[in-house]
Amino acid sequence: MADVKPPAVLFSACLLGDAVRYDGGDNLQVHNAIRIWHQNDCIYRLCPEVAGGLPIPRPAAEIIGAGGDAVLDGSARVVTLDGSDVTPAFLLGAQRTLAVCQQNNIKIAVLTEGSPSCGSQRIHAGRFSGSKTAGQGVTSALLRTNGIKVFSQHQLDEALLCWSSLSD
Numbered sequence: 435m436a437d438v439k440p441p442a443v444l445f446s447a448c449l450l451g452d453a454v455r456y457d458g459g460d461n462l463q464v465h466n467a468i469r470i471w472h473q474n475d476c477i478y479r480l481c482p483e484v485a486g487g488l489p490i491p492r493p494a495a496e497i498i499g500a501g502g503d504a505v506l507d508g509s510a511r512v513v514t515l516d517g518s519d520v521t522p523a524f525l526l527g528a529q530r531t532l533a534v535c536q537q538n539n540i541k542i543a544v545l546t547e548g549s550p551s552c553g554s555q556r557i558h559a560g561r562f563s564g565s566k567t568a569g570q571g572v573t574s575a576l577l578r579t580n581g582i583k584v585f586s587q588h589q590l591d592e593a594l595l596c597w598s599s600l601s602d
């Protein structure tokens with residue numbers, strides 16, 4: 435009987451220690467679920483903003499007045515503090531992330547909370563004040579629209595349960 439491959443999981447690269455954040459840092463997480471996924475060799479890692487062509491480091495950016503869904507439908511923009519419109523790079527990064535998921539049959543993603551790309555429950559409020567609001571980033575919105583379950587680094591136990599149910 436052929437070996438059955440475990441389901442793949444997409445990760446925000448910064449959660450695995452890659453220094454891809456806007457400020458050149460990372461968001462490294464240590465958790466049993468990550469250890470299990472590493473052991474199963476089923477992790478894909480990607481930074482949507484770098485995949486969209488943005489450099490490291492790069493100016494901080496926020497979605498103005500809305501969330502990732504509004505960016506996808508063209509009714510909101512992603513801008514930097516100095517007013518540069520980086521929406522095209524955010525959209526390209528989201529599309530490239532979705533393509534990786536579709537090419538590798540990825541149904542689960544663990545993405546960094548708070549990011550204008552990767553946030554899944556909260557994002558910066560668009561005022562560059564440090565305040566956050568309920569909402570999701572551009573990549574999270576696109577993945578969810580396409581049926582991929584998105585968790586944050588604060589939901590690794592839930593993500594592991596979901597992965598286990600897909601593994602049965």
Ligand code: SF4
Nearest residue numbers: 446448455481546552
């Ligand atoms: S875009 Fe996502 S993966 Fe890239 S640094 Fe920001 S939170 Fe991490």
